[in-house]
Amino acid sequence: MSDGTTNNGLFGIHAAALELRSQRMGLLTSNIANAATPGYKARDIDFASALKARTSGMSQDQAVSGATRYRVPVMPSLDGNTVELGNEQVAFSENAVGYSATLSFISGRVNTITRALKGD
Amino acid sequence: MSGSNSFGNSGQMSLFTLAQRGMSAQMVRMNAAASNLANAGSVSATEDGAYKPIRPVFAEQLDQATGLSSVRVGGIYKSQQAAIREHNPGHPLADENGDVWTAPVDENAEMVEMLDSSRQYQNLVEALSTAKQLMLDTMRLK
Numbered sequence: 001m002s003d004g005t006t007n008n009g010l011f012g013i014h015a016a017a018l019e020l021r022s023q024r025m026g027l028l029t030s031n032i033a034n035a036a037t038p039g040y041k042a043r044d045i046d047f048a049s050a051l052k053a054r055t056s057g058m059s060q061d062q063a064v065s066g067a068t069r070y071r072v073p074v075m076p077s078l079d080g081n082t083v084e085l086g087n088e089q090v091a092f093s094e095n096a097v098g099y100s101a102t103l104s105f106i107s108g109r110v111n112t113i114t115r116a117l118k119g120d
Numbered sequence: 121m122s123g124s125n126s127f128g129n130s131g132q133m134s135l136f137t138l139a140q141r142g143m144s145a146q147m148v149r150m151n152a153a154a155s156n157l158a159n160a161g162s163v164s165a166t167e168d169g170a171y172k173p174i175r176p177v178f179a180e181q182l183d184q185a186t187g188l189s190s191v192r193v194g195g196i197y198k199s200q201q202a203a204i205r206e207h208n209p210g211h212p213l214a215d216e217n218g219d220v221w222t223a224p225v226d227e228n229a230e231m232v233e234m235l236d237s238s239r240q241y242q243n244l245v246e247a248l249s250t251a252k253q254l255m256l257d258t259m260r261l262k
């Protein structure tokens with residue numbers, strides 16, 4: 001894969017986007033796993049600002065930790081848990097679709113290069 | 121529950137480990153609710169001998185390296201509710217006052233707990249299978 005920090009690698013912005021999507025998927029799964037943990041605060045990555053930070057040269061870890069936010073609950077529960085399963089499911093599926101889309105951009109790029117190399 | 125992971129000796133937390141721990145925690149919760157339901161209406165000769173409902177309490181387990189938080193069972197607590205005294209002189213376990221003590225199990229609450237837990241288990245399975253599918257798609261990329 002390209003270095004991922006610049007826009008002029010083989011996969012452009014998509015390499016960084018795929019990594020971020022994958023990280024966000026982990027975070028959302030953490031939220032779903034902790035749906036019954038008292039006092040757990042749900043977190044999410046602000047994808048747009050993480051991607052902006054990543055493409056402007058920050059490392060993956062810096063970009064992710066700089067864009068991680070606590071979720072504001074619609075209705076806080078008594079035990080201090082801020083996971084709302086419906087919201088997490090929506091965010092998860094939105095992220096999965098984004099991941100798929102990024103993946104197809106990458107595979108399109110790979111196909112283009114392969115065809116150019118084969119010359120047919 | 122235990123701190124070890126099932127993926128060999130690598131300390132790296134993966135989505136699979138995370139979901140697996142979440143699922144086993146939910147399993148503990150379902151088993152606790154099932155135990156409570158099974159003991160609903162059980163009778164004891166003494167107040168102390170009566171069955172007390174149990175309830176697991178989960179705790180977050182943060183993996184610093186990856187930023188993922190899995191879940192573990194922080195503890196299993198016995199309910200503080202008092203056993204219910206029932207006057208039933210004909211009962212073989214009745215004490216000198218003719219009383220027996222029944223377990224203070226709220227069947228409705230236990231059923232709700234069971235449903236909630238199985239919903240969350242299903243959610244985890246769903247998330248895991250989506251994540252697995254995406255990982256496979258990434259691997260088969262050509």
